[in-house]
Amino acid sequence: MLKELNCPKCGGSLDVDENQRIVKCGFCGSSSVLKLDNGKPKLKIEQQPYKPESDSLISLLDLKVYYKIAGGLFSAAKYIRAVDGVSLGIEKGETLGLVGESGCGKSTLGKAILRLTEPTGGKVFYNGKDLAHLPQAAMREQRKDLQMIFQDPYASLNPRMTVGNIIGEPIRTFSLANGKSVELKVQELMETVGLSRRFVKRYPHEFSGGQRQRIGIARALAVDPKFIVADEPISALDVSIQAQIMNLMERLQAEKNLTYLFISHDLRAVRHLSDRVAVMYLGRIVELADGKEVYKDPLMPYTKALISAVPVPDPEIEAARQRIILIGDVPSPINPPSGCPFHTRCQYAISECKEIVPKLVEIKPLHQAACIRISSEHPNIDENVKSGRKVVGNEN
Amino acid sequence: MSNHNGTILTVNDLKTYFQTEDGIVKAVDGISFQLQKGETLGIVGESGSGKSVANLSVMRLIPDPPGKIVNGNIIFDGIDVRELSLDEVRKIRGRRIAMIFQDPMTSLNPFLKISEQLMEVTRLHLGHNKKQAYEHAVKMLKTVGISDAEERIESYPHEFSGGMRQRVMIAMALSCDPELLIADEPTTALDVTIQAQILELIKDLKARMGTSVILITHDLGVVAGMTEKIIVMYAGKVFEKSPTRELFATPANPYTKGLLKSVPDPAHEEGTELYQIPGLPPDVAHLPPGCPFAERCSYVQEICRIEYPPFIQINEDHHSLCHFAEEVYAESVQERK
Numbered sequence: 001m002l003k004e005l006n007c008p009k010c011g012g013s014l015d016v017d018e019n020q021r022i023v024k025c026g027f028c029g030s031s032s033v034l035k036l037d038n039g040k041p042k043l044k045i046e047q048q049p050y051k052p053e054s055d056s057l058i059s060l061l062d063l064k065v066y067y068k069i070a071g072g073l074f075s076a077a078k079y080i081r082a083v084d085g086v087s088l089g090i091e092k093g094e095t096l097g098l099v100g101e102s103g104c105g106k107s108t109l110g111k112a113i114l115r116l117t118e119p120t121g122g123k124v125f126y127n128g129k130d131l132a133h134l135p136q137a138a139m140r141e142q143r144k145d146l147q148m149i150f151q152d153p154y155a156s157l158n159p160r161m162t163v164g165n166i167i168g169e170p171i172r173t174f175s176l177a178n179g180k181s182v183e184l185k186v187q188e189l190m191e192t193v194g195l196s197r198r199f200v201k202r203y204p205h206e207f208s209g210g211q212r213q214r215i216g217i218a219r220a221l222a223v224d225p226k227f228i229v230a231d232e233p234i235s236a237l238d239v240s241i242q243a244q245i246m247n248l249m250e251r252l253q254a255e256k257n258l259t260y261l262f263i264s265h266d267l268r269a270v271r272h273l274s275d276r277v278a279v280m281y282l283g284r285i286v287e288l289a290d291g292k293e294v295y296k297d298p299l300m301p302y303t304k305a306l307i308s309a310v311p312v313p314d315p316e317i318e319a320a321r322q323r324i325i326l327i328g329d330v331p332s333p334i335n336p337p338s339g340c341p342f343h344t345r346c347q348y349a350i351s352e353c354k355e356i357v358p359k360l361v362e363i364k365p366l367h368q369a370a371c372i373r374i375s376s377e378h379p380n381i382d383e384n385v386k387s388g389r390k391v392v393g394n395e396n
Numbered sequence: 397m398s399n400h401n402g403t404i405l406t407v408n409d410l411k412t413y414f415q416t417e418d419g420i421v422k423a424v425d426g427i428s429f430q431l432q433k434g435e436t437l438g439i440v441g442e443s444g445s446g447k448s449v450a451n452l453s454v455m456r457l458i459p460d461p462p463g464k465i466v467n468g469n470i471i472f473d474g475i476d477v478r479e480l481s482l483d484e485v486r487k488i489r490g491r492r493i494a495m496i497f498q499d500p501m502t503s504l505n506p507f508l509k510i511s512e513q514l515m516e517v518t519r520l521h522l523g524h525n526k527k528q529a530y531e532h533a534v535k536m537l538k539t540v541g542i543s544d545a546e547e548r549i550e551s552y553p554h555e556f557s558g559g560m561r562q563r564v565m566i567a568m569a570l571s572c573d574p575e576l577l578i579a580d581e582p583t584t585a586l587d588v589t590i591q592a593q594i595l596e597l598i599k600d601l602k603a604r605m606g607t608s609v610i611l612i613t614h615d616l617g618v619v620a621g622m623t624e625k626i627i628v629m630y631a632g633k634v635f636e637k638s639p640t641r642e643l644f645a646t647p648a649n650p651y652t653k654g655l656l657k658s659v660p661d662p663a664h665e666e667g668t669e670l671y672q673i674p675g676l677p678p679d680v681a682h683l684p685p686g687c688p689f690a691e692r693c694s695y696v697q698e699i700c701r702i703e704y705p706p707f708i709q710i711n712e713d714h715h716s717l718c719h720f721a722e723e724v725y726a727e728s729v730q731e732r733k
Binding site: 101102208210211238239240241242243244246247250265267268269271272305306308309310311312313314315316317318319323325326329330 | 442443557558559560587588589590591592593595596614615616617618620621640641644654655656658659660661669670671672673674676677692
């Protein structure tokens, strides 16, 4: 039997077969789901769970990293769910910023992509190959394309090696050059990152923090990588040096068409460097959008609080604005809260939040969030609260 | 007890030098500032600028040797701190001047329960007996927003998260109702959401108790919302001193200007590239004869490399250490329009 219903997006009238589940609107092209609302059939915009684009440089599918912390023969195993089912696409040439508080799993995610820590489950696609299940030998070959810059420029360089050897080592390991040409390549790399080639025989302790980070970047660049995971590359540096390293990273990206995963807890730096930003909480991605969009219009309550907590270097703005102060700390990832992991600290939490695990769905074009109290029809959580709407999306 | 003008702390031409193998390091080289009662002063600078040493000097916590306060007056509520014996200093430290440090894990004793550490302060300074001290400790934990204070007070520091430990540190610092609180990078080791909690707490306590605060940080965002006055330090010297709003609106020193421009500002749309101050902070043991910032300065002239810059007064409370302070200020005013 056919029924006439209105498209929830454009309002056009549609003839709908009652046995149909998904209805495509002939006017605006949006698909919606047929549902019963108080016994009456009604169309609702379909919430598409976020999937990475098929042509992404790196695609993560349901990536999981669990660390076993207890349990053995006789007791139940206990795990820290550091990364708990992350699906994410990183496009060629972009910088994807990954933010979150300490312990949210952002560093583990970065390492799992490069297999510096073994994923427990899920897939990491690069160039059509699943890195997560590649044999060690084949993985080694791939590492040429995938490099990492570390947070601590003091601990990540071997103190007994000269700068020349540190930067030259990956070149020799992958036999990218030999003999004299290694030295030439090293000197060229040093100039690229703004270090004088006179320093080639010096040891790491002779350099300042910012210079050491430049050495770390030169080493990562030595193998001509396509993709770099930068894990808190500027956090240990002074303010004036942070700007230098950020500018260097931007320049190198433009010159060498690099793709970055930029991991940081510094939201100002992330916004400055990133094209898109992913917000992580207790091992899950809870919001994903264009960098400026996340700041202008955060949708998910955790992102809202995170953005509002960032101090702005402008006394006039600071005096005028109202901060959202979160209560308490991040819950333990050993025993994460049921339902939405954020419900324990969320001012908008309702009883359903304790039960339903929200999916990362598209709320606005190219803007995904994981929260059951918002939907593409009603993206503003404050309005939803005011008008008494409870669960508005994400319930299936 | 108090001064008529309501000044709680006056630091005048303070010089703290360290004897090292590399020669004498002038960690703090002639800084002066005043703090009024109930006011919050921000001290901003990069690592090695001397901002922490300046405040350790106020508390007489400079390890001697190798360090030594070689010159200057530190007048706290009419008392010259430099003239006091160590015993007398100890009576002020923790009682009337309290300090919070960056890393709450290393500043709490891991072997002692929170209760013992909190009670020690009031038993020592306020002569509380065990019961009074315990009750006061519970009250302080509640004041800093720790729920279930009666139970949690029997915990050890490792059972607390970073933000909670910093709350305990604040509770301890405020136990004796100090007149001056020195907070040295109190939120640097914490996440932004926890940082917001702690800053809000300090603001709130300051409003309730009327404590004067010195907030030391490298983060311009933190001082913007928290302080009334700021001094910017570089290479052991005060480069700029100004009311907070004026400093952010119209800086009169090239270093301050550079710092402000090099921080990505999420509230404003940014240009394509971040402004960067070239070069590195100077080696404080081997400073050049002229301005210590000359090598990195975009306004540099011949005179800057030869002659030490003057501390020029721009407005009533606004000073800048620069040969061209007035020009830089005029430019800032122009840019503001």
